[in-house]
Amino acid sequence: MAAAAGDTDGHRFALESATRSKSPRLNEPQRTVILPRQELLKGCLDPQGMEALLVQADSVLRTWQPSWSAFVSAPLREQALHRFATLTDLHWHADGGHPGAERQRLCCSRCEDHHHPTPSQAAPIHGLLLHGNFLFDSPSPTDLRQALEAIDTRPEQLGDLWIRGDRGAQALCTPELAVNLDGRSSKVREVEITCEAVAVTQLQPPAHRLTRRLNSVEASCRIDAIASAGFGLSRAKVVNQIKQGHLRLNWEPVRQTSRELVVGDRLQLQGRGTLKVLALEMTKRQRWRVEMLRH
8 A cells, every 4th residue: 555655854744833723713814724635645546535535624624624524445544544644733533333344434623623523423324224035146245235326326325235144234324325215126136125224223233353363384375375274264165255256355356366465465355354464484394384463
């Protein structure tokens, strides 16, 4: 991931401050704050998504009113929070509706207003039940997202979505989308799905796994070998997960079971969490000692 440079003097994008009032006051001169847009956008994984966050930040700097973004992907969230950390005038907070959520909304506020979100001030997120009989035709999360997009859902309105057996799925979304989809129907191939808006507390999100450090010795650094050891699955099952598009490498779909991993790579497996490669060391017997972090 591209990262913003960060020494204290030359590359710390501190926003010049003439005053430090908690909120703007009438007839009081307001300082001008200019975001380093080019530096923040340079080498960005998702320029369009980052630009939307910059527009949000500009609005917060101008109005002093906290603001929530739409749902953003995990790669964009990580990159944005890393780069925005250099801006001393802004505070960012992420919330996806449940612990470990991949897609989250970002709240931006002025550091001076002392009104940062707390755990009791959750993001504006609603729940969505997707009812359907998938006994003979199991859908993927992508199938269901596409079905929702067919009935006027924009990708940024939808957070995490997970399958619940053969009776459908559950999802997190913006309150506006929940109102719009409540009672509406769509189709995944020949199976009809019906949407029902519910409170987030009525959902059953995937269990949040405790972080564990794992060690294994493998014949190679292939993705199927390391994923098998880290996620506790047979090589055959891992290969099947790759073929079905359920295993991702650094948030991107991967199709090659022979792909070699390097230190820092992260695997995301649907329903199984995330695995990060911490260290790779060749043993005396020409095998690989692999240190991993699973969560």
